[in-house]
Every structure is written in C-alpha cells, then in structure tokens.
Amino acid sequence: MLEKILVATTNLGKRREISSLFAGSNMEIVFPEKDLKVEEEGCSFLENAYIKARAYYKAYGLPTLAEDSGLVVPALDGYPGIYSSRFYELEWGGRQEVRESKDKANIEKLLRLMKYIKERRAYYVAFVLVFMDDVGYWAEGRCYGVILYEPKGEGGFGYDPVFQPEGFQKSMAELSQKEKNLISHRGKAIKRLMEILK
Ligand code: ITT
Secondary structure, three states, rough: OOOOEEOOOHHHHHHHHHHHHHHHOOEEEEEEOOOOOOOOOOOHEEEEEHHHHHHHHHHHOOEEEEEEEEOOOOOOOOOHHHHHHHHHOOOOOOOOOOOOOOOHHHHHHHHHHHHOOOOOOEEEEEEEEEOOOOOOEEEEEEEEEOOOOOOOOOOOOOHHOOOOOOOOOOOHHHHHHHHHHHHHHHHHHHHHHHHHHH
C-alpha cells in the first residue's frame, strides 16, 4: 500500500475535500509547493486527470493523485462538462462577467441558460487518477441530482449552491463536509481507487 502521495490540484475546495477524505487513513498526503500551470487540453475528464497527474509525477517523482471533475447537464448537451471551472469564459452561451468570483460567474451563466428549461437533471462526475511507476490507475465516481433555480447555502465550492443531490431537499452547499463526502462523486471515486490500489 502507498504511504505518501502528492495531490496535484490548485483548487482549494478540492484540496479541503481530498484532505478530509484521507483523514484517518494511513496515507500521508502532500500538496505541491508550486503550481505547474498544466494546460488541460484533453478531450475528456480522464485525459485531463492523466495530463495533470503525469506532469506533477515527472516534476516531483512521487506517486501523484490528480482529479478532473465537473458538472454534466444533459439538457445543455453535457455542458459545462470538462469546461466546468471556466464555463463563464466560454464563447458558447455568452461570456459571463466575473464580479465576485469565478464560481459565482459560472453559476450565473448556468442559471441564465437554464432559466426556461424544465428538464433539470444533472450529475457531478470525478475521475481520480494515481500516476506512479509510469502507469496510471483510475476510478470514476458520480453524484446525481437536479439544478435549482436559485443558489442556496454557503458550504462546498463550485456549483454546490445550485446542485441538489438525489434524496435531499437541500443543496450540496447546505450539507456538512461529512455528508457531502458520503455521497459525492469525489468521495466515491477516491474510495474505489483506494480499493484498486490495495
Ligand atoms: P485543478 O485542475 O487544479 O484540480 P480545477 O478547478 O481547474 O482545479 P477541474 O478542471 O477538474 O479543476 O474543474 C472542476 C470544476 O468542476 C470545479 O472548478 C467546479 O466548477 C466543478 N466541480 C467539480 N467538483 C465539484 C464539487 O464537488 N462541487 C462543486 N463544483 C464542482
């Protein structure tokens, strides 16, 4: 079993969640000191996770975990999808001005595009990949739900205030970290990957 793993993400929300998912495990996680500014030019979540993990593995020489995730809305032909973190700046659907934060601009654009759409099903997906000894091992996790008409809650990050997971009457941003970890795409993918690595 691995003892130390580099977690290659610049997203503070992801860092917080991944730290809490590994808390209590016998694995030490470390974060890179510098951002390598890896271009996520892949055509899929899996390819982007691979590109990020491999770049950090080459730079640091440690087994490296990277994760690529996003929100998939079938009524928007799968968007924001692999563009989830920078949906606001995509030409498609019109650019959204960033006033408070990129996360808020992404949400504003999503709600604008979905204003008259009744079919609101969506899911989060995460591909978590560990790169070591020149090989990548990965797992996928999904979390199904619906897109709300207005943001609710202060927790989480990204699209959480407008995502209501199946079986809940609250948005993801209204759940505790512990509740989110149990149902989240990231929590499921990491759990599956740890089983594979064992
Ligand atoms: P790294 O590449 O450095 O990990 P990033 O934010 O660019 O950071 P991604 O390219 O994987 O990461 O984009 C993921 C985006 O998907 C993220 O910025 C959110 O907008 C959205 N997202 C993913 N998981 C989420 C979650 O649990 N809650 C809310 N939004 C999420």
